[in-house]
Structure formats: C-alpha cells, structure tokens
Amino acid sequence: MNQIIKITFFVLMAVCFVSCSSDGKNKAIIEKQHEAMSNNSEIDTNAEQNKSQNKADVSDDSSRSDTKEKNMPEFDFDKKTVKLNSGYEMPIIGLGTWTLDDRTAESSVYSALKDGYRLIDTAQYYGNEKGVGNGLKRAVNEGIVKREDVFITTKVMPSNFNRAYSSIDDSLRKLGVDYIDLMLIHQSGSGDVEVYKALCKGVKDGKLRSIGISNYYTAEEYDRVVSGGDIMPAVVQNENHPFFQNNELQQYVSQYGTVVESWYPFGGRGHTQDLFGNQTIKAIADDHGKTPAQIILRWHLQAGYITIPGSQNPDHILENYSIFDFELTDDEMERMKNLHTGQRYENW
Ligand SMILES: NC(=O)c1ccc[n+]([C@@H]2O[C@H](COP(=O)([O-])OP(=O)(O)OC[C@H]3O[C@@H](n4cnc5c(N)ncnc54)[C@H](OP(=O)(O)O)[C@@H]3O)[C@@H](O)[C@H]2O)c1
Numbered sequence: 391m392n393q394i395i396k397i398t399f400f401v402l403m404a405v406c407f408v409s410c411s412s413d414g415k416n417k418a419i420i421e422k423q424h425e426a427m428s429n430n431s432e433i434d435t436n437a438e439q440n441k442s443q444n445k446a447d448v449s450d451d452s453s454r455s456d457t458k459e460k461n462m463p464e465f466d467f468d469k470k471t472v473k474l475n476s477g478y479e480m481p482i483i484g485l486g487t488w489t490l491d492d493r494t495a496e497s498s499v500y501s502a503l504k505d506g507y508r509l510i511d512t513a514q515y516y517g518n519e520k521g522v523g524n525g526l527k528r529a530v531n532e533g534i535v536k537r538e539d540v541f542i543t544t545k546v547m548p549s550n551f552n553r554a555y556s557s558i559d560d561s562l563r564k565l566g567v568d569y570i571d572l573m574l575i576h577q578s579g580s581g582d583v584e585v586y587k588a589l590c591k592g593v594k595d596g597k598l599r600s601i602g603i604s605n606y607y608t609a610e611e612y613d614r615v616v617s618g619g620d621i622m623p624a625v626v627q628n629e630n631h632p633f634f635q636n637n638e639l640q641q642y643v644s645q646y647g648t649v650v651e652s653w654y655p656f657g658g659r660g661h662t663q664d665l666f667g668n669q670t671i672k673a674i675a676d677d678h679g680k681t682p683a684q685i686i687l688r689w690h691l692q693a694g695y696i697t698i699p700g701s702q703n704p705d706h707i708l709e710n711y712s713i714f715d716f717e718l719t720d721d722e723m724e725r726m727k728n729l730h731t732g733q734r735y736e737n738w
Pocket residue numbers: 485486487488489511512576604605627628652653654655656657658659660662683698699700701702703705706707709710
C-alpha cells in the first residue's frame with residue numbers, strides 16, 4: 391500500500407513539473423500580458439486595433455500564409471510595421487548605427503528620417519545615443535517627424551548589468567526622450583536574469599514601451615533569461631543573414647509573439663561582399679533591376695525578420711529603404727533559403 395502511495399506521489403510530482411515547466415509559465419505570462427494590454431489605457435488606438443487583428447489572425451485559418459502557418463507575428467507591408475506582443479507597432483526596417491560616432495550617427499539618423507525610416511537602432515555600448523538623439527531632435531525641430539512616430543531601440547551593455555535599471559535613465563537622458571520604444575539586454579552574461587527583471591520594471595514605470603533580448607540563440611537561452619520576468623520579450627535581436635538563418639529559434643519564439651530582428655543583415659563590415667557577390671543574390675537582383683543589398687533586405691522582411699542595415703552613406707540609406715516596390719517570388723525565397731550554411735561572422 392505504501393508503495394502505491396509513493397508511486398502516486400511521484401507521478402503527481404512529475405505531472406506538476408511538466409505543467410510548471412517554462413513553456414507553461416511563459417504561456418501564462420503571455421496571457422497575463424494580453425490581459426494587462428486590454429487594461430492599459432496608455433496603449434494607442436493602433437495597438438488596440440492590432441490586438442483584435444491578432445485575435446482574428448489566430449482564428450482565421452482560411453487566409454493563412456506561410457508566415458501565419460508558423461504562427462509568426464505578421465508584417466504589414468503597407469504600413470511597414472509589425473504588431474509586437476506589447477501592443478505597440480514596430481517598423482520592420484530601420485537604420486543600424488553600430489560603429490557610427492555621435493556626429494555621424496546624428497547625420498545618418500537625420501538622413502534616414504528624411505527618407506522615411508521610422509526605426510533607429512542604437513546601444514549604450516555604441517557610445518552614440520547622444521548623436522542618435524540629436525539626429526531625432528533635428529528631424530523633429532524641422533517638422534519631418536514627431537517623436538511618437540519614431541521607434542528608438544537601445545540596449546543595456548554588460549558593464550551596466552549591475553545597475554541596469556538606473557542605466558535606463560542614462561539612455562533616456564542621452565537620447566533626449568522621455569520613453570524608449572524598445573530596450574534589449576545586449577547579450578547574455580552573469581546577472582542577465584536580474585537585468586531582464588529590471589527591464590520589466592522599466593515597462594511598469596513607463597520608461598520603456600517594449601523589451602527584448604539580443605544574442606540569445608536557442609530556446610533554452612531564451613527561457614533562462616526570461617525566467618524571472620513577467621513580460622515576454624517583444625523582440626530577439628540576433629546575427630541573421632542569408633548564410634545564417636535561425637529558423638528554429640524564430641519558430642520557437644513566435645509562440646510568444648516574439649519577433650526576430652536581424653543584425654548584420656549584410657554580414658557586417660568587411661563581409662558584405664560575400665553576400666553582395668553571391669551568384670544567386672546577384673541573379674535575383676538582375677531579374678528585378680535591384681541591387682543585391684535590396685534583395686537581401688527584402689528577403690529579411692519576407693522571411694519575417696525585422697532588419698536594421700547599418701550605413702553612414704546617404705545614398706545607401708535611401709537605397710536600403712527603397713524595397714517596397716517589388717516582391718520576391720516563392721521560388722526566389724526558396725533559393726535564398728537554400729543559401730543557409732550555418733556560417734556566423736561573430737561569436738558573441
Ligand atoms: N545586438 C548586437 O549585438 C548587434 C551586433 C552588430 C550589429 N547590431 C546592429 O545591427 C546593425 C546592422 O549591422 P552592421 O551595421 O554592423 O552590419 P550590416 O548592416 O550587415 O553592414 C553594414 C555595412 O554595409 C554597408 N552598406 C550598407 N548599405 C549598403 C548598400 N546599399 N550598398 C553597399 N554597402 C552597404 C555599410 O557601408 P556604408 O556605411 O558605406 O553604407 C557597412 O559597411 C548595426 O548597425 C547595429 O545597429 C547589433
């Protein structure tokens with residue numbers, strides 16, 4: 391009899407363990423997040439409209455595209471945005487600013503905003519948040535954009551992990567804004583679970599609108615870092631390009647409404663010719679009368695990746711945004727998919 395009680399106890403414990411696993415916990419967080427979103431009067435009307443749109447997407451099987459089948463947040467190519475799990479809309483293409491100093495960041499951000507970009511990616515580590523903020527201020531002062539039309543992403547750098555929450559204030563000050571659209575943990579490291587909690591607090595305190603992570607490449611790493619938080623990441627920003635397509639992670643995180651954003655869309659400085667000179671990419675570019683850079687960026691978007699090409703060249707900045715007047719066919723997307731070799735250029 392004692393033996394039966396013992397076995398029953400262990401079976402019950404096992405069932406509880408499975409149901410309390412990270413998957414179950416993450417889903418519970420998402421449900422709570424949706425509930426909170428419905429009560430959050432600060433979220434704009436667009437976000438509200440998108441929320442109901444999302445519900446419709448889930449229930450409407452008849453119009454499912456490939457992206458929908460994978461349950462991925464769907465990109466709106468007319469508005470050039472995607473609805474995040476936070477309820478806010480994020481532009482699907484933006485300007486990357488890594489390696490740009492304050493002065494160059496200011497002029498590149500200003501050029502980009504003039505060309506129609508509405509997403510700018512920076513980081514505490516880049517040392518150019520001030521320049522980014524100045525570029526934004528200049529465009530706002532000239533009436534090109536309003537602050538609320540622009541989506542600013544920055545990242546907590548590892549040397550700030552022990553003061554993550556107060557570093558949000560540093561970023562706000564340097565950028566010259568009173569909220570940050572998206573703040574990411576720049577990379578994994580000791581104490582990153584606490585950093586994630588600090589970002590969740592930043593959202594509750596109205597300093598951040600959405601939060602996410604960067605340089606987390608597996609389901610296990612994703613689950614680990616969010617384990618102490620009560621908001622799921624809106625975005626995972628990782629190295630991602632035609633030679634390194636992390637579909638597995640993209641599919642895993644899509645169940646939580648998390649979108650993957652590609653850094654090094656062209657392979658990064660010093661490697662761009664590997665991609666621009668690729669025969670498949672060149673052939674597709676010739677067929678569309680576009681440049682290899684434009685084909686690569688269009689592929690990122692159609693594959694469901696937000697992308698942030700870096701540039702300090704105004705001609706390139708304009709070229710990189712001019713990708714909404716053509717579409718890659720299914721066959722071309724398949725050829726691009728086949729370029730995956732698993733090759734990464736960085737190891738952080
Ligand atoms: N989270 C992370 O750990 C992480 C790591 C790396 C990067 N990032 C972010 O991701 C962004 C993108 O990465 P990245 O800037 O390093 O690399 P990238 O976008 O892959 O490549 C940038 C290079 O491409 C060139 N380029 C841009 N547009 C071009 C065009 N139309 N034709 C020819 N060349 C072109 C740029 O030169 P020009 O300046 O001459 O145009 C630059 O040399 C960064 O800026 C940063 O915001 C994040």
